[in-house]
Amino acid sequence: MKQLLPTSTAGSLPKPSWLAEPEKLWSPWKLQGETLTEGKEDALRVALQEQQQAGIDIVSDGEQTRQHFVTTFIEHLSGVDFENRKTVRIRDRYDASVPTVIGPVARQKPVFVDDAKFLRQQTDKPIKWALPGPMTMIDTLYDDHYKSREKLAWEFAKILNQEAKELEAAGVNIIQFDEPAFNVFFDEVNAWGIACLERAIEGLKCETVVHICYGYGIKANTDWKKTLGSEWRQYEEVFPKLQQSSIDIISLECQNSHVPIELLELIRGKKVMVGAIDVATNRIETAEEVADTLRKALQFVDADKLYPCTNCGMAPLSRKVARGKLKALSAGADIIRKELAAGK
Structure with missing residues (x-):
């Protein structure tokens, strides 16, 4: 029987201190060469174990093999120059030094497929794998070639589709596209952003997710939220x-955010990954707080379509806090499963 309210994380988990500096985004690797490859695999095993011990149902790699959720994917593509950097405004919130698109972008070889195969060997549980969405990719670059956000997004959608198909073949059950840019560039999202996402999922038989959040708990994001x-x-x-799109699951932020819960009515019929864990605070939620968020969501999402999740990735948090939050997520989901079973 299929698990009711299967829990998962939105993406990253903190890296062990021997692999990269903890509690920091874009943290450089502490290892090199073969040792780094081995270290990443060990970290992936640890991330998997922590999810399993916390009772998480749909597991991931915790993004242990990548420095950043967008740029690590882009690093593997041709047509992008990482030496030639420009400062751009990311998601209309903060400035960052980013690589430049200098020619046609293309994927020379698989990016995460070997990592996904490795994770698949370690567990029988359903696996979710996150990829950056086309619009968020273009927002993390300086384009000196296409001179068109839309054209570049379509190229990335084709590349993401190639990767996604190979991830599916490697045994990934759910492929997630991270699109925080969907919360900012509304006209573009509706004009071509969702269409680009449809191109990225074309031909996939596994389940697909779009994750739209208000960002990691970093200062630029928390300031913007204010x-x-x-x-x-x-x-x-x-x-x-999105409700009309072919995407199976919509992943969003609910815990401790000011998102009116009734907005979920707009995506009725879709599966929803409800963010019931706040990643912008070190305070660990109680199981009852998680359960309360899920109860509210259940007014607008059928129980068989509700997937309890975290608001966003947890890379900037300490491992101890992340562990506590994962356990709270599981315990909160359990409370609701028992209530549903009792017919409450």
């Missing part, structure tokens, strides 16, 4: 069209 007022209605702009 400007959004008492109600965060960004999802309202993109949900109607």
